[in-house]
Amino acid sequence: MRVDLFDFDLPPEAIALRPARPRDAARMLHVAGGAPLADLGVRDLPSLLRAGDVLVFNDTRVIPAQLEGQRGEARIGATLHKRIDLRRWQAFVRNGKRLREGDTIAFGAQVTAMAEARHADGSWTLFFPGEEPVEVLLERAGRMPLPPYIAGKRPTDAQDRSDYQTMFADKDGAVAAPTAALHFTPELMAALAQAGIGHETLTLHVGAGTFLPVKADDTLDHQMHAEWGTIDAETAARLNAVRAAGGRIIAVGTTSLRLLESAADESRTINPFTGDTSIFITPGYTFKAIDGLMTNFHLPKSTLFMLVSALMGLETMQGAYAHAIANGYRFYSYGDSSLLLP
Structure with a gap:
């Protein structure tokens, strides 16, 4: 499909720079197949789902993966985006043209990395020597990797850690x-439990590739970055039992959705899964694992707006987003929410 079909005008001020406080005070747009749009709040979620439904959350933890350093006189910025092994990470590198294989980058006084190999997409494998876990080094030298749409408007600060x-x-x-x-x-989880709505967790380590713009003119020419995820056998069995009993599986976030869909087969059975997924969901895709999605508002021409358009229909989502913009909904990572029930 043509990428420009997924374009729309988004005022810069619509991108939220801080989350709602308290967190569950955010607004939520209810988009259900055939029903009028409803302006609600996240706290209305228990009344919008049914007893026996299950929400699926991603239990990944964000690491302070943004690093600023020096290679000689050259300033080097690195955003780690995919673990390779215990001491190696693949990273997007700012000013990477100044690097050569074997160069050492100093990220402050205590953390160094070697530029081990350059990849075809311009990213690098960084090797962190020493005995301490890389995560410990990142806590010492790294910053939280806020999306560029936020980080370009204000500096990351201590509040972002939480x-x-x-x-x-x-x-x-x-x-x-x-x-x-x-x-x-x-408090919201307690209200959901009281309404008979369950929850499960899976793990998908979200990569910085999620922020990369789609530069191709056609979706067929866009290459998704792989991300590692896992669903254990017990979780898969419980989710299959939910659907067999007539309950719905509602993914909380596109990351949960993508991993569930990667694990499902043509019979709509969710199987145990461990490994990389680079699934790219666009209109025409047949969903096998999920019955609904709770998600924030995404950017124009993004793979995530393509995903929600695949779930609800492009025309429906164009109308929903036009409504959200006109009514002051806050977009992207720290923004408001939507509940999509096809």
Whole structure:
């Protein structure tokens, strides 16, 4: 499909620079197949789902994966986006043309990395020598990797260390938050449980590739970056049992959705899964694992706006986004939410 079909005018001021406080005070646009759009709030979620439904959250934890350093006189910026092994990460590098294989980059006084290999897409493999886990080094030298649409408007600060982490964050490895889950609080989870709505978790370590613009003119020519994820056998079995009992599987965030769809087969069975996924969902895709999606508002011509258009229909989502913009909804990572029920 032509990428320009997914373009729309988004005022810069619509991109939220801070989250709602408290988190579950955010607005939520209810988009249901055939029904009028409804302006609601995240706290209305228990009344919009049914007893027996299950929400699926991503329990990845964002690491401080943005580094600023020096290679001689050259300033080098690095955003780690995919773990290769215990001491190696693939990274997008700013000023990477100044690097040669074997160069050492000093990220402050205590953390160094070797530029080990350059990839075809311009990213680099960085090797972090030493005995301490790389995550410990990142806590010492790194910053939270806010999306460029926020970081370009204000500096990252101490508040982002907590703001850009969900209440489910447990397993280190993401360089972008599964932002739909940022809206959840213990109070909201208690209300959902009281309404008979369950929840499960999976892990997808979100990579910085999620922020890359689609530069191709046709979706067929866009290359998705791979991300590592896992769904264990017990979780897969419980989710299949939910659907067999007539409940719905509602993905919280596009990251949960993409991993669930990667794990599902043509019979709509969710299988255990561990490995990389680079699934790219565009209109025409047949969903096998999920019955709905809670997600924030995405940017024009992004792979994520293509995904929600695949779920609900492009015309429906164009109308929903026009409504959201006209009514002052806040977009992107720290923005408001939508509940999409086809």
